[in-house]
Amino acid sequence: MGPTRAVPFHRGLFARRGFQKWAARFPLTRRLVRREGEALFDLLAGFCHAQVLMALVQLDLPARLLRRSESAATLAAATGVPPDRMQVLLNAAIALGLIRRARGRRYALTRRGAALAGVPGLQQMILHHDVLYRDLADPAAFFRGETTPELAGFWPYVFGGAVDPQVAATYSDLMAQSQLLVADDTLDAVTLRGVRHLMDVGGGTGAFLAEVAASHPALEMTLFDLPAVAPQARYRFAGAGCAGRVRILPGSFRDGPLPDGADAISLVRVLYDHSDETVTDLLAKCFAALPAGGRLIISEPMSGGARPNRAGDAYFALYTLAMGTGKARSADEIAAMCRAAGFTDLRFPRCRRPFVTRVVTAVKEDR
Numbered sequence: 060m061g062p063t064r065a066v067p068f069h070r071g072l073f074a075r076r077g078f079q080k081w082a083a084r085f086p087l088t089r090r091l092v093r094r095e096g097e098a099l100f101d102l103l104a105g106f107c108h109a110q111v112l113m114a115l116v117q118l119d120l121p122a123r124l125l126r127r128s129e130s131a132a133t134l135a136a137a138t139g140v141p142p143d144r145m146q147v148l149l150n151a152a153i154a155l156g157l158i159r160r161a162r163g164r165r166y167a168l169t170r171r172g173a174a175l176a177g178v179p180g181l182q183q184m185i186l187h188h189d190v191l192y193r194d195l196a197d198p199a200a201f202f203r204g205e206t207t208p209e210l211a212g213f214w215p216y217v218f219g220g221a222v223d224p225q226v227a228a229t230y231s232d233l234m235a236q237s238q239l240l241v242a243d244d245t246l247d248a249v250t251l252r253g254v255r256h257l258m259d260v261g262g263g264t265g266a267f268l269a270e271v272a273a274s275h276p277a278l279e280m281t282l283f284d285l286p287a288v289a290p291q292a293r294y295r296f297a298g299a300g301c302a303g304r305v306r307i308l309p310g311s312f313r314d315g316p317l318p319d320g321a322d323a324i325s326l327v328r329v330l331y332d333h334s335d336e337t338v339t340d341l342l343a344k345c346f347a348a349l350p351a352g353g354r355l356i357i358s359e360p361m362s363g364g365a366r367p368n369r370a371g372d373a374y375f376a377l378y379t380l381a382m383g384t385g386k387a388r389s390a391d392e393i394a395a396m397c398r399a400a401g402f403t404d405l406r407f408p409r410c411r412r413p414f415v416t417r418v419v420t421a422v423k424e425d426r
């Protein structure tokens with residue numbers, strides 16, 4: 060047996076109980092020790108925090124408390140939760156900054172709680188986490204790749220098979236609800252000046268194009284998505300008064316070339332669902348479909364790459380791993396794949412909320 064590798068000095072020190080005890084009292088280190096301890100405890104308790112969030116949403120408390128403040132007894136009676144247990148839940152929600160005590164022994168939402176009630180798609184997102192929870196129940200086995208995650212079944216289209224319209228409606232609704240924030244942030248980050256015709260590939264039920272239509276009245280648009288999904292966009296475009304400007308093309312980007320005619324293509328939350336092989340093929344098809352000078356806009360949550368971030372690397376990376384085929388890629392990885400497809404002028408515009416989406420743009424060079 061070879062010699063055991065020594066634990067680096069300062070890490071070894073921090074791991075020692077005696078040092079922790081001393082450092083927790085010593086004036087120059089006690090703040091650091093407390094901060095580190097709290098951060099570690101927060102990680103340890105994170106799954107309870109998430110379940111408090113889930114319980115609030117399942118019991119519809121954010122919507123109730125958005126309307127008016129309520130007493131614990133009223134909330135208990137309305138939800139079928141015994142009063143003493145409702146009190147535990149309310150205290151937990153107060154501790155997490157979602158609920159506050161209001162006058163007359165009532166409870167109200169904080170600003171964060173109001174955002175939970177009002178941000179489109181957030182509650183649906185939380186509710187569908189029951190699946191991901193089950194998938195992560197044995198995390199070591201999950202990371203070893205020894206489990207069969209359920210989440211893959213929730214998003215059946217990624218495997219390229221036929222999609223049941225009922226199932227498609229469920230996931231399209233979840234996507235459409237959460238699309239509004241993504242659309243806002245994407246449109247803030249990129250300019251469509253000079254674009255004549257935008258094709259949104261994997262555009263779902265049209266939430267992104269409906270937002271684009273509102274701010275770009277002269278733009279022609281095409282929505283391309285699977286036959287079980289794309290036709291649903293009709294209703295949204297009719298409601299948004301832009302049906303005359305949008306062509307809806309049902310099809311699969313796995314099956315043949317993409318339709319041409321657009322001078323810009325957007326891929327919003329599409330790449331991270333798919334394997335490198337599928338993404339390579341899709342980017343090549345985007346390149347082929349665009350004219351010289353055409354633009355590509357990619358918007359989705361991304362990994363931080365060499366500098367991992369909480370949203371991309373401690374959430375979306377696990378989510379896409381559970382889906383089985385997807386992958387949270389960094390902006391640099393996506394840019395490299397775009398270059399390999401022939402695109403140039405790769406840009407990384409700043410996004411307002413990188414935990415919602417990040418953007419990479421590219422151009423098919425005008426030779």
Ligand SMILES: C[S@@+](CC[C@H](N)C(=O)[O-])C[C@H]1O[C@@H](n2cnc3c(N)ncnc32)[C@H](O)[C@@H]1O
Binds near residue numbers: 216264267327
């Ligand atoms: C995660 S959703 C994103 C939808 C929308 N862009 C958004 O951000 O809300 C991915 C979309 O890609 C579509 N999609 C998946 N595979 C596809 C394929 N092979 N051809 C066309 N669209 C596909 C799905 O139907 C779905 O609408």
